[in-house]
Amino acid sequence: MHRRSLAGSLVAAALAVGLVVVPQSAQSAPRGNAREERVKVQAEQAKVASQINTNKASKEEIDEAIQALNDNLRSQEAALARVQEEVAQAKKDIADAEAAIKRLEEEVATLKAEIKRRAVHSYVSPPTDSALSVLETNDFVSASSRKFYLELRFQDDADVADRLDGALNDLDFQREKAEEARKTAEAKEKEQAERTDAVRAAKDAQQKLADKLQATINQQIERSVQLAATDRKLAKQIADEQAALVARLAAQQAMQRKAQADAAAQAAAQQSANQNPDGGESKPLPPVSGPTGGGTGTGGIPLCNAAGITLNCAIATQATNMLNAARADGVALSGSGYRDPSRQIELRQAHCGSSYYAIYQMSPSACRPPTARPGQSQHEIGLAIDFSNCSSRGTACYRWLAANAASYGFYNLPSESWHWSTSGS
Known part of the structure; x- marks a missing residue:
């Protein structure tokens, strides 16, 4: 209904x-x-x-x-x-007609000149079919040939006249055709x-x-982030719905904002270059600066750069605070956050297979490594981080996050030690 x-x-x-x-x-x-x-x-x-x-x-x-x-x-x-x-x-019809008009006008001028020349020549030296002209030769056969030639001359003149009439008719037709084509072009x-x-x-x-x-x-x-501390289930539901909306809008955004998609891909490449695999504990590290604007992602997601990690601006400050707290404890956290829906599809192809079923329907747990379906990843709305130095629960990265991340609004997806989001999904 x-x-x-x-x-x-x-x-x-x-x-x-x-x-x-x-x-x-x-x-x-x-x-x-x-x-x-x-x-x-x-x-x-x-x-x-x-x-x-x-x-x-x-x-x-x-x-x-x-x-x-x-x-x-x-x-x-x-x-x-x-x-x-x-x-x-x-x-094209106009151009063809105009070309034909030009050609026909030249032909008409030539034919008229030829007819005039022949008329003058005929007046000065008129053809004759008299017995005298035939008797001028001593050879009857030769006289017959000359008569035939004279007949051809008369026939040629008639042909020239016919050709002139035809050319004039064609010229009128092409002029009408050109005018009709101009009217058609104007209307079209x-x-x-x-x-x-x-x-x-x-x-x-x-x-x-x-x-x-x-x-x-x-x-x-924004509502999902605010609810995360009190109602994670509802926060997850809202976030999932928005991820699905982003996926639905991705195709339309791709057509209208290709430049933005290119910029997002460039930002993702730069983001990868900023990742640091070193997660060992050491002396306190200097704090990183606050988040800065990073443009807009697919679906209008406002993006900010939080110490090299591109995230939804709604959580950029809390993420920066968490990264600084970790650095103060000697743990350098790095990783990737926002992921364009097209990139999510690429990951599904790489981790799950290239068929439609593998990309859009296969269970995330059936992929290696597990990978969310397009439209169901918190990365697509910038609310999740994959930490590059949290490959297992034994790393300093994971241990620190397990002890402290919740106080900054980040929760772990149990099946992936490196994946942390505002809803734990």
């Missing part, structure tokens, strides 16, 4: 609102044009989808909204691509502008939903 609420209302509400940006060409399309009707309906569905209340919507409704917006963008881009091809074809360029606006509106609708999802995710993560 809940799934039906959004799907059933997408068309009805859109038709009631009537505020969708749809090209005039699509609005006025014949009823039989199923493709144009589909584009129009998808635009209407996307308009409603962009208005969804992400704070109250179910996962299924959010999935449907994202899908509606993605479908709309694809259909609008496809429609734009089609009209761009039609514009290009119309311009107008439609192209409308389609371009429709694509822009589709992207804006995607961004509107993405912004709302980002705000919801950030609010709920």
Whole structure:
């Protein structure tokens, strides 16, 4: 019943609102044009989808909204691509017609000049078929040949005249064709502008939903962090839901913010370079500085750098305090925190297998090493740290964290000595 609420209302509400940006060409399309009707309906569905209340919507409704917006963008881009091809074809028709006009005008000029030359020549030396011309030769056969030649000359002149008539007719046709192509190009360029606006509106609708999802995710993560000390079960549930939202938004973010994904990958590479495998106990180490801004991750996750570990800004301060406390006790902690959803997929491929089942459905414990499914990892929302020097429970890193991490809001996943998060998952 809940799934039906959004799907059933997408068309009805859109038709009631009537505020969708749809090209005039699509609005006025014949009823039989199923493709144009589909584009129009998808635009209407996307308009409603962009208005969804992400704070109250179910996962299924959010999935449907994202899908509606993605479908709309694809259909609008496809429609734009089609009209761009039609514009290009119309311009080619214009160019072809103009080239033909130029060629035919040259041919007409040449034919007219030839006809004029022949007329002058015929007036000065008119052809004759008199007996006298035949008798001018002593050879009848030769006289017959000359008569045939004269007949060919007359026939050639007629051919020239016919060719001129044909060229003039072709010239008129090409001029009409060029004018028709210009009208087509003008109409298609107008439609192209409308389609371009429709694509822009589709992207804006995607961004509107993405912004709302980002705000919801950030609010709920803050709530999860606040609840961690009093209700870890609820905190885990909220964090898991937000990780799933991030995964759902990842595909859309990848299309709209490829530059951000590249920046996140670059940050992850830099983060790996900052990792330090040394976890031995020694004298107190100098404290590290407070967290600094590190940009935005997929799903709008605000990222901060906490002593070389990229984390959600909501926990960056408590993580920095924990790292400094460990350093004061002679334990240098290092590792990795935030992980882009695409990186989580890569890890599942490496640790679990390359099939769809292995990546998205196989139990995390069946992977070597155990690896969370995409959309179920606290790393994807920056609430977990994998410490590089906690490979076992016997390390100084693990012993210190086991004794102290809880006071800073971090808990261990029992199956992984190196994995610590705000919910212990």
